[in-house]
Amino acid sequence: MITLLSAPSNLGLRPPRRGSVPGTAKAPEALREAGLHARFAARGATDGGVVVPARYVDDDDTRTPGHVRNEEALVEHSRRLAVRLTDALTTGNAPLVIGGDCSLLIGAGIASARRGRTGLVHVDGHTDFRHPGNSAECASVAGEDLAAAIGLHWPAIADIDGLSPYFDAAQTAHIGHRADDEEQEEVRALLGLVTPAADVIARGAADVAAASAAVAGPDGYWLQVDVDVLDPSVMPAVDSPDPGGLSAAQLTDLLRELAPGAIGASITVFDPDLDPDGRYARLLVDILDAGLSDLGTRGIE
Template sequence: MISLVSAPSNLGLRPPVAGGVPGAAKAPEALREAGLFRRFARLGAADAGVVLPGRYVDDDATRAADRVRNEAALVSHALRLADRIGGVLDDGATPLVLGGDCSILLGVGVALARRGRTGLVHVDGHTDFRHPGNSDDCASVAGEDLAAAVGLHRPTLTDLDGLSPYFAPSRTVHVGHRDDDDEADETRRVLGLVLSARQAMAMRPADAASAIRSVAGSAGYWLQLDVDVLDPAVMPAVDSPDPGGFPIDDLAALLSELAPGAVGASVTVFDPDLDPDGRYARVIADLLVGAFERLGAGA
């Protein structure tokens, strides 16, 4: 059974303007309004509630140089989200976590590392591999979550509960970045498998999924989906849209192949502030209901 967990954190994002607040925290309720929860309920899914984040603050003027935006609130949210995901897994259900920004991957990682290591399939339009070893501009965990999840960020993020790394790099797969991604070469050196959007789209979905499972594990991986992996022609309601992404049908086909082997999934970075009439929330709802109908069925 799928259990929907709302994780409306925007704590890992940069402010859209000085003093502003990112809109990604509104995503779970925008998806509810678009019918996502009702449609999953018809499939037998449960609503496992909300893990509320702390207040977002544009702390650029006051934050220490060795801290990321909203770090204390972000860590608190990660640990509480880990508890909620752990409870869902203990009940024998499959969590589908609706963010929020990509920093929720830390809470996911803690939850899974507490139970023993699993693989990770990170489907994202960016590698999210910025970290202190390759950048002097580490501040927004939403662009650094994959690096943190495999142990390459500061210990205040990577070693919660003494569990670093949350995912073994050798069992971590990234799919979907554009060819000009700054950290792509390093990501290929560190992770078990890396496929750009162009490379993945050139493969049959079944073949791409087979290659991914051979690294992440035939069952027992977490599936992280950032909707900016879609081309902005079909999904512009994200904070960093870049051309060259997946069409809806191609992404749906790949996710449908991967979903049964996942122990759970998370969905991030949809920004309802960029979707005033709700059309893109409905696009995402259609995608998730179709692609994740069998989430966890083979795990």
């Protein structure tokens, strides 16, 4: 059974403008309004409630070197999200986390590490692999989550409660970055499998999903999906849209293939502030309803 968890955190994103607040915190309720919870409830899913984050602060003027923005709040939210995920997993349910930004992967990683670790399939239009070893601009965990998840970040983010790495790099598959991604060669050298969006389009979702699932492991994996893997012509309501992404049908097919083997999933970076009439929320609900209806079924059977 699927348990829906709302995690309306925007703590890992840079502000869209100085002093402003990213809109991703509104995504869970925007998707609820568009019918997401009703669709999944009709399939037997339960509503696991909300993991509420602390206040977002644009701390660029006060943050000291060696720290990410909203660091204390982000770590505290990650710990509480991990507890809720562990509760769902312990009862045999597959948690579906509706974010929020992709720093939510840290909470999923903590939960995974505490239960004995699983693999990771990271579906994202970017590699999200900025870290202190390759950049002097580390500040926003939403662009650094994959690096942190395999242990390549400051310990305050990558080694919470001494659990680093949250996921083994050799059991991590990334899917969906664009051809100009700056960190792609480093990612290829470190992860078990890396597949750009162009390969998904050329080879088909089934082939890419099967290869990725094989790398992530037979004992299940966490499925992290950042909706900017979609092409901006399909989904412009994201923080960093880049051309060359997947169609709605391609992402649906990819999720449909990956969902059964996942122990849970997180959906991130949809920004309702960029969707004034709700059309992209409704599209995303259609994709998730069709693509994730079998989430966790392989492990439950």
